[in-house]
Amino acid sequence: MLKKQNTVFNNSTVKEVGAILLFYFAFAWLYRIVLWYNGMRYIEGGFWGWLNLRGFWLASGRQYLFLLLGSVVIWFLGYYLLRHKSRKLQLGVVLLLLPVVTYFIREIRYIIIDAIGENRLTGSGEIWDWYIPLLFLFFQFSCFFAYRYFVENQRKIILEGELRQAALKSELSAIKAQLNPHFLYNVFNTINASIPPENENTRNMIAQLSDLFRYQLQASQSELVPLRDELEFVKKYLDLEKARFDERLDIDINVPEELLDEMVPPMLLQPLVENSVKHGLASLIDGGSIAINIKKSEGKLKFEISDTGIGIKDKSSVFKKGIGLTNTRLRLQKMYNSQLELVDNEPQGLTIKFSL
Template sequence: MDTKTPFFKKRLLGIKIEELAIFAVFYLFWAFAYHVAITVNSRSWNEGERAILDFAEFMNSVGLDYIIKAILTYPIWWLLIRKLKKWTYTKKIILHLVLLPLFVIIWQQLYYFACELVGFGHLRGPASAWDIYIPALFYALQFGIIHSYNYYIENQQKIRLEGELRTVALKSELSALKAQLNPHFLYNIFNTISASVPPKNEKTRHLIAELSDLFRYQLKASQVEKVPLSEELEFVNKYLDLEKERFQERLEVEVSVEKHLMSEMIPPMLLQPLIENSIKHGLSSLIEGGKISINIFKKNEKLHFEISDTGIGVKDKEAVFDKGIGLTNTKLRLEKMYQSRLNLSDNMPKGLKISFAI
């Protein structure tokens, strides 16, 4: 766990400790309420009813009852909220129709076994029907609350994400207005500069042409929602060619992608900000330079991307998103368009790996 994360914000198998604390308080409340209800109701019982119930032992068994319920609830909570997070609520409700009777049956058998093991009393005969009805009702109540809470959290995250996207869009529009230039005028300037370069400096002309192509692709990216993967990689390669002129032999690049994936459609300008981040924050400070690896493959009907470097790496991976707009914009685009996460992990033997799937 991240030591900088507050204790109650840390997660245990995907569930926040503060949520588990609220969960524990919820159980203590209902156990106490059950105690009170039985105690008050017992005043109207006759001696025979008290003897049948074995009242003192039954009161002790209430705590055991809710401990077993809590133990059985936690894995179901983890399954629905963590493992099956992307399932629709309709599918989860159908799953509950299977889990509810299992929960009741398993709880009843464990509860009765535990009571008999330690000598506590429990309902017997026809009265044991209450040990089916009440746990079923309690199951529906607690998971109704859990799903309502989870829906509220998801909705708040959605509102926050939409707000961040609006902020990013506004900043982008302002930046575009500040730097607005007629693209054709810009291309003409590039051509003029290229024409003024002496023929013997053919390499310089080539670099100017590649820079012109980068601007042309960026203009296209602002006008279309998706481009073929081949075009995005061509743009990335031109960008890396310019970076190689700066780093010389200090920068090594490896691209791994199968040819049949080149026609896949992806959002433009998706990879370049990630590669630029790896070069700027991972490799540029190293005297010996390093290697950038781009790996693209398809698995389970999704296109997977991995950009790794052999740079200095990142210790606080959450704080990276606060340092620049490149990673943040890409993160927000992935969340908004594909509900996909931008994952940062340590590369081996050193450096950073950025991965996502669409």
């Protein structure tokens, strides 16, 4: 199961940000040691002179602080603003920004140093304040993109493993469901025949339950079904639940007529509706309502299943408890690269959104 980590900004974890700061600190001290040694400062300050904090700040700390700020600018312009674009475009923009930002970093740093009257490289020596920062930033962003590629690849491997496991479970479930399905129909018919005629409501409920099983068995053999069939199945399921809730359950389904022939995966809505009934409304004395809204926008079907139940505070924990929402989420990712979004309903309850 993919675990959600604490993020700081744009999916960067606290550990990743800490590693970047440690990376800069370590290289700043390393550069400080090199300058201290090449300048033979150990003769004047002794072996431990490189630990002098003021010397560290003047020799390398300030320069690497400017590099850190410059890298943030490059990251923002070349990666964050283009996070939905191709990786090639991101790399191209970053490569163009590296010399530009390095140049401005050097010039701004020179202006500040000259203003406060401190020493800096001059003449031909200024080339090192161009070459070293440029090389450092190039190395840093090479590591950054390599790391991002590794993380995304690991996530894909984990997701593919989960999808294979879910597919195997679905195949096993389908095989089990197809084992002598007529047995179920015969049992329902036998029960119906044994119920007295005056209990017509019970007979109708058993007939509806039989229809639910029939659809479920047929759906296990189909990749897609018309939306009207899926909605009819959900309506029959909600009618059974309404018989249990009586007047405590209101149902509102809003779907344009022209969308009823759209093809959708079978058994997609029922687990979401069941979640709303079981975890959202069942514990409320006054019950509540469930609304199913489907529309088409920008070439995609937009689904919203809302309830006025108790809602969910920790929405990430929902996928760890049951198989209904988890399997639905995996199916959407596998078939449509779509995400299952859980948001608070107003004034109370939960809304589940996704698109096909």
